[in-house]
Amino acid sequence: MPGTRLIELPLAKIQAYAAELEYSHLITLMVEEWIRNLSAGINADVLPKEYVLVETGQSLQLAGGQIVMARRETVWLSCTSSASGTLSYLGRSDLLLTTDAVLPLTIGHWATAAAAPNATHIGAASTSAVLTSPAPLGHTLVAFHGLILSAAQTKRDHDAVAEASRLHAKKQAEQQTMHNAIQDLVAPLHTATRRISTHQPDWVGTGLFEACKVIGEYLQIGIQPVKRATAQMSMGYMLKLIAQSSHMQLREVALRGSWWTQDNGPLLAFVLDGDQKPVALLPKTERTYELVNPRVGTATTVTSEVAATLSPIAYTFYKSFSQRTLRPLDVLRFGFHKSSRDVRTVLLVSLIITLVGLLTPIVTGIAFNQFIPAGDTRSLIAMGVALVVFALICSALQIARGIAMVRLQSRFDATVQAALWDRLLQLPADFFRRFAAGDLGARAMGISELRRTLSGHTVSTLINGMFSVANLLLLFVYSPTLALVAVALAVFAFCVTLSVSVLTVRSQRALQRMNVKLSGTILQILTGVTKFRVAGAEHFAFGLWAADFGELKQRYYKSRHASNVLTVFNGAFPLIAALGVFGMLAVSGRAALPVGDFLAFNLAFTQFMSAWMQVGSVVVIALSAVSTFEQIQPILETQPEVDETKVDPGDLSGRVEVSHVFFRYSEKTQYILKDISL
Incomplete structure (x- = not known):
């Protein structure tokens, strides 16, 4: 630093100053600082788990292999008997302490008693005692410097070997990666076998x-x-x-x-x-x-x-989520990993059910146009049997689809819920300060709520609505004009459903926020119920809960009101749509449409509108998942506190140290704790 002055003093003069009251404390601090700085350069990676603590002024008897460490400040160890064993610095056989030398031991360093027929007798002295002893300071420090230099040289050699081993392992890993990559490239040429490393x-x-x-x-x-x-x-x-x-x-x-x-x-x-x-x-x-x-x-x-x-x-x-910020598509891709077979099963079965359902209006039209006018009873019976068989086939296919959907939902819930909790536990500490405990718990369980919301019935209805387009195509086969009327009615129903759904989503979003807030409030009240009772403040706790609960019910009423409007519309609109089709047929004056074709058209139209209106009834439920996912989003958007570049520190070890602690209840009372060091 600028202005610093360096003064060279012989060790004998430093030791003489240490004997004077005016300089003894300063010299002691300087020597201990020098010892600590030198020792810090050869810190061991892992501390021993079993050891004996020693303080200044103590005498100990150590068995072979027993480890001794300083309890607080720097202590100077020496073998007190010529018949005693020896000590090794940091447990290394090449760093032995001779019987006439003194070893300074700082916190975090240790000495090990060498195996000997007799126990090792050691004494521990303070720095001030060593400085004022008759033994020359130069001899003591030279011996310690020799140990430090030997330890530093060994550590440097060990680090060089470790670095060479790391580079060698890295090179082997790169070669193995290239080997695996080449095998993956040629794997399509050998589809009959599978590579196992x-x-x-x-x-x-x-x-x-x-x-x-x-x-x-x-x-x-x-x-x-x-x-x-x-x-x-x-x-x-x-x-x-x-x-x-x-x-x-x-x-x-x-x-x-x-x-x-x-x-x-x-x-x-x-x-x-x-x-x-x-x-x-x-x-x-x-x-x-x-x-x-x-x-x-x-x-x-x-x-x-x-x-x-x-x-x-x-x-x-x-499996854990990726360490980056996640989007909804990432979560879906993660949850449906290795589920492509079940997804294909659900879609294929739904398509088959839709195509089989088209046979009902077609067969009905044929029956009324051909078999009934001709009185062909045998053909009618065969057609009825065929319809029963088709119904049984649809039932079996629906069971298969239900099993596949249960597998999909169970696998999605298990994998995504586990990954979400794993990510939550890895988030930084400042993330948890943003949410109450109950609030965070409700957000973390949002995946299960999403699964319940998007249950099998909801997904099946949406898929049926998607494949109901086949019924719409059948309408154009029988009557393009009436089919256009059906399309207009379906578009009108879709617009009404979409408008009500937008309002419902807004209400659901506010309802979801209020729900997680209430969960946090309830948890805090339950956690502090003892304090409320001691303070006689139960009515304040009740008022706090009642305010949030009342607001929750108000928002729930608004949300249900919009849903009820949509339910009434979905119940009444199919009848109104049928009247519209009949009216259009009467106004157009197209009496040439055969009875069988009209009945087939009516059945196909009923199936189409039924599927479409069911979609409208569940779209509100499906869109409520948007607000649920928004509650989970903070967990998915916050990056975990995981650094891939950091090295594993291994097993952590350490101890708690209390140094020079003073405590009293007030300035006028006596100290309860006075200069306590542990």
């Missing part, structure tokens, strides 16, 4: 990482290796480290009954042998599983015999 990482020989990697490829999760994992770690702890480094969640599940005949998602299981070899269980179809053993590169279909060789305990993985 058998590369084993250096840090573990159990194949756990590779089994997790197979499941990660299925779920599109980047499984990251754990640098600090060793083969001595337990399987469960190693799995926990892999999950943490890969930003995913685990859940232990039990393999009971005929579990392999149900779709339970990918699982990590263990073979019942001496080594508990980990394997990946991947869904092959909806009712079959495939066991992948990455160590030998085999894939086997799971049967009852194969299942008997597995441990009854397995693990299921939960």
